[in-house]
Amino acid sequence: MARKRILTGYRPTGKLHLGHWFGNLQNMLALQEEYDAFYFVADWHAMTTMWADTHEIRRYTEEQVLDWIAAGLDPEKCTIYRQSDVPEVSELALYFTMVTPMSWLERVPSYKEQRDQITDKDLGNVGFFEYPLLQAADITIVNADLVPVGEDQLPHVELTREIVRRFNNVYGGGADGTGYIREPQALIAKTGARVPGTDGRKMSKSYGNAIFISDEPDEIRVKVMSMITDPARKLKTDPGDPDICPLHQIHKLIGSPEAIAEWDGCCRSAECGCVAHKKALAQELADYLGPFRERRKELAARPGYAWEVLKAGAERARPVTNEVITTVRRLTHIEP
Numbered sequence: 004m005a006r007k008r009i010l011t012g013y014r015p016t017g018k019l020h021l022g023h024w025f026g027n028l029q030n031m032l033a034l035q036e037e038y039d040a041f042y043f044v045a046d047w048h049a050m051t052t053m054w055a056d057t058h059e060i061r062r063y064t065e066e067q068v069l070d071w072i073a074a075g076l077d078p079e080k081c082t083i084y085r086q087s088d089v090p091e092v093s094e095l096a097l098y099f100t101m102v103t104p105m106s107w108l109e110r111v112p113s114y115k116e117q118r119d120q121i122t123d124k125d126l127g128n129v130g131f132f133e134y135p136l137l138q139a140a141d142i143t144i145v146n147a148d149l150v151p152v153g154e155d156q157l158p159h160v161e162l163t164r165e166i167v168r169r170f171n172n173v174y175g176g177g178a179d180g181t182g183y184i185r186e187p188q189a190l191i192a193k194t195g196a197r198v199p200g201t202d203g204r205k206m207s208k209s210y211g212n213a214i215f216i217s218d219e220p221d222e223i224r225v226k227v228m229s230m231i232t233d234p235a236r237k238l239k240t241d242p243g244d245p246d247i248c249p250l251h252q253i254h255k256l257i258g259s260p261e262a263i264a265e266w267d268g269c270c271r272s273a274e275c276g277c278v279a280h281k282k283a284l285a286q287e288l289a290d291y292l293g294p295f296r297e298r299r300k301e302l303a304a305r306p307g308y309a310w311e312v313l314k315a316g317a318e319r320a321r322p323v324t325n326e327v328i329t330t331v332r333r334l335t336h337i338e339p
């Protein structure tokens with residue numbers, strides 16, 4: 004039996020951080036073993052918000068691919084490609100604009116949210132508005148069965164299903180029953196951990212609170228030493244509450260249960276201080292990421308390696324995207 008196809012993409016925003024690593028990279032690693040996995044760099048998506056300054060997108064794309072592969076994504080097992088190398092996506096998105104009411108896009112929760120939150124950029128452009136529609140095309144153009152997502156992306160997969168249904172209602176059919184495009188399903192990611200940044204908010208590059216997985220031990224040390232802990236714990240002699248301490252939250256992700264229990268206990272009883280805990284965590288984190296950093300350096304020393312991977316991936320995706328776009332042209336009567 005053919006394996007089911009999954010698709011997921013990242014907007015290239017630069018180096019990956021611990022939030023990505025524990026959030027869904029681990030899930031992507033596991034899924035490549037079980038599924039026909041397509042993982043793409045959503046550079047056109049990045050452009051919807053970075054349209055006024057696109058200089059960095061290529062560099063971010065390269066960094067992301069190197070991070071992915073160093074982390075264990077295997078270009079032999081999964082198909083790693085770049086959105087803009089598969090222009091069939093944009094053609095499918097154009098057909099989707101025909102069947103998608105504007106009101107469907109207006110009510111996407113992330114649209115309103117991001118327009119309210121991102122105030123340093125002009126997001127009044129059409130590209131940003133129809134970004135969920137482009138996402139629907141990303142998913143459909145590779146005939147994906149499943150889209151592994153966190154909760155925040157669920158409305159986008161729902162919208163994709165609605166658009167595909169509408170498309171199939173309007174254009175689908177055919178005597179042989181093959182005249183439909185595939186309606187995908189969400190695959191809710193298992194326990195993607197929510198990783199706090201150094202300031203206690205959700206880890207995010209745009210908050211400036213991120214520890215990157217490619218950070219050198221010295222950078223890790225500086226960042227970890229600057230982390231906030233339980234704000235009520237002013238003196239070493241004050242008992243602390245590990246449950247609200249970002250240091251503990253991150254430590255839990257990499258430490259042994261025994262060690263974590265020990266730090267937990269001595270924090271509550273004020274027998275150990277935050278500085279000692281920070282030093283220990285910085286060291287453990289640097290060690291934990293050591294093998295990754297080494298692989299990352301080896302890959303970065305091969306000029307053009309990321310671009311080779313992306314090119315090969317696009318070649319592998321092309322037969323699929325060609326087939327889907329051919330079907331779509333036939334169903335819309337653009338071609339006989």
Ligand code: TRP
Nearest residue numbers: 010011012013014045048138141
């Ligand atoms: N919207 C996703 C994000 O912001 C990125 C993305 C674009 C995506 N196209 C996709 C994810 C298709 C899954 C499937 O993270």
